[in-house]
Amino acid sequence: MTGNDAVLALMVITALGFDFTNGFHDTGNAMATSIVTGALPPRVAVAVSAVLNLVGAFLSTAVAATIANGLVSSGAVTLTVVCAGLTGSILWNLTTWYLGIPSSSSHALIGGVIGATVAAAGTSAVKWQGLVSKVIVPAALSPFIAGGVAVVGTLLVRRITREVSERPREHGFRLGQIGSASMVSLAHGTNDAQKTMGVITLALIANGNLAAGAQAPDWVILSCALAIALGTYAGGWRVIRALGKGLVEIAPAQGMAAESASAAVILCSTDFGYSLSTTHVATGSILGSGVGWKGAEVRWQLARRMVTAWLFTLPAAALVGALAYWTANGIGGTAGVVVVFVVLVLASVAFFVASRYPAVTPENVNAEWTGSVAPAPVVAKDGAVS
Amino acid sequence: MNSWINLDALWKIVVVGLLTGAGLPALFALGLRLLNPPGPVAPPGPSGPTGEPATYRPTAGPVGYALAVLSFAVVLASIGWGISVIVGHS
Numbered sequence: 001m002t003g004n005d006a007v008l009a010l011m012v013i014t015a016l017g018f019d020f021t022n023g024f025h026d027t028g029n030a031m032a033t034s035i036v037t038g039a040l041p042p043r044v045a046v047a048v049s050a051v052l053n054l055v056g057a058f059l060s061t062a063v064a065a066t067i068a069n070g071l072v073s074s075g076a077v078t079l080t081v082v083c084a085g086l087t088g089s090i091l092w093n094l095t096t097w098y099l100g101i102p103s104s105s106s107h108a109l110i111g112g113v114i115g116a117t118v119a120a121a122g123t124s125a126v127k128w129q130g131l132v133s134k135v136i137v138p139a140a141l142s143p144f145i146a147g148g149v150a151v152v153g154t155l156l157v158r159r160i161t162r163e164v165s166e167r168p169r170e171h172g173f174r175l176g177q178i179g180s181a182s183m184v185s186l187a188h189g190t191n192d193a194q195k196t197m198g199v200i201t202l203a204l205i206a207n208g209n210l211a212a213g214a215q216a217p218d219w220v221i222l223s224c225a226l227a228i229a230l231g232t233y234a235g236g237w238r239v240i241r242a243l244g245k246g247l248v249e250i251a252p253a254q255g256m257a258a259e260s261a262s263a264a265v266i267l268c269s270t271d272f273g274y275s276l277s278t279t280h281v282a283t284g285s286i287l288g289s290g291v292g293w294k295g296a297e298v299r300w301q302l303a304r305r306m307v308t309a310w311l312f313t314l315p316a317a318a319l320v321g322a323l324a325y326w327t328a329n330g331i332g333g334t335a336g337v338v339v340v341f342v343v344l345v346l347a348s349v350a351f352f353v354a355s356r357y358p359a360v361t362p363e364n365v366n367a368e369w370t371g372s373v374a375p376a377p378v379v380a381k382d383g384a385v386s
Numbered sequence: 387m388n389s390w391i392n393l394d395a396l397w398k399i400v401v402v403g404l405l406t407g408a409g410l411p412a413l414f415a416l417g418l419r420l421l422n423p424p425g426p427v428a429p430p431g432p433s434g435p436t437g438e439p440a441t442y443r444p445t446a447g448p449v450g451y452a453l454a455v456l457s458f459a460v461v462l463a464s465i466g467w468g469i470s471v472i473v474g475h476s
Contacts, residue, residue: 060472137391145400146407153408160415163424172418176411183465190472257411264407268399271472272392 023231056189067198088321115318150288
């Protein structure tokens with residue numbers, strides 16, 4: 001095994017690692033509202049979502065093509081650049097997950113890769129027009145489009161079922177939510193799983209394993225689909241809680257309207273090859289379902305905090321990606337990539353350990369919102385704190 | 387259409403998004419309403435043996451039932467059609 005092969009292997013492992021964080025960071029986008037309304041038990045919800053992500057990953061590869069060929073010129077890309085970029089993406093994703101902020105995994109990925117590319121080859125290596133038209137503009141518009149669709153859907157649904165009595169209405173919409181949440185999971189697979197496929201394909205093209213403009217090979221599609229499904233199953237309980245309990249207190253009818261809006265917007269955009277952020281769409285839809293529901297409390301302060309994190313995601317991931325590239329390049333060769341990889345693994349372990357105190361789990365994910373991601377400890381009758 | 391923002395795709399996403407993202411939930415809601423036609427919530431009369439007021443729930447007639455099934459079928463068919471369009475494009 002030559003040094004180059006070792007770096008290639010590390011790149012694929014890092015990319016699949018990113019796909020895993022992408023999965024658990026975004027489980028909430030599809031399932032948060034179904035979990036909080038009780039439409040699905042938490043563990044069943046993440047399992048259903050995982051399977052549908054897997055299926056969705058195979059349905060469309062339009063977005064993978066955008067990432068592989070539309071954002072940076074492949075001449076400037078080396079394996080070291082991709083490894084460094086992915087390191088930036090993963091670290092930003094873990095930071096926002098720890099804080100319970102549903103930030104965009106897509107922006108973390110794109111930011112990281114662009115940051116590392118600029119550090120390696122200067123700003124001319126980035127296809128700015130592709131970046132603006134296929135990433136920035138959709139990112140700015142999609143939450144509003146999804147939010148608007150969700151407002152209309154929520155108003156209609158509420159108006160139509162105004163005279164239906166409480167029990168059958170709640171029951172019906174919970175059933176409907178299972179369908180709509182499944183569609184969001186499928187949509188997530190068609191859009192987000194593609195992004196990692198695109199990056200691996202980009203690196204394989206850059207390394208000369210694939211011809212320029214090539215499609216993602218089958219083993220890349222399969223391994224990415226599995227990585228995102230496993231990540232989804234792991235369940236990002238912190239983000240699920242922030243989205244489902246934090247933003248709006250959601251009734252089943254609102255949940256179904258929000259999820260339908262998300263699924264529709266994501267699937268339409270996927271069809272056009274737009275790599276939009278499922279996170280931005282889902283957050284926009286949930287806010288929209290709160291706006292369209294008379295009397296619902298929308299916590300705009302938390303929404304503002306999320307939007308701030310969105311604005312930082314591209315530059316922050318880019319900065320970490322660039323730092324990782326300078327580190328790897330400064331040390332040089334295979335050793336440089338290995339050092340960055342080891343730092344990444346250590347940092348990931350540290351985040352995981354920190355997230356256990358206190359942990360958000362399937363058992364306490366629906367606890368009353370008290371202003372923070374970590375639920376207040378439950379004091380049992382005998383005084384024991386669990 | 388210019389090269390920085392694809393307005394053609396944008397309006398299509400808005401229109402198709404509204405039709406499917408808001409229209410299908412509305413159709414689902416319509417089906418739900420047809421299955422559960424409105425009626426008096428607490429009808430006059432003695433309360434049940436448990437002390438709870440007896441709730442009277444009218445059931446859907448054959449026409450309402452058929453229409454409800456039709457709305458749910460249209461929702462499902464639209465989803466299937468949407469997925470097949472996406473698969474067909476890639």
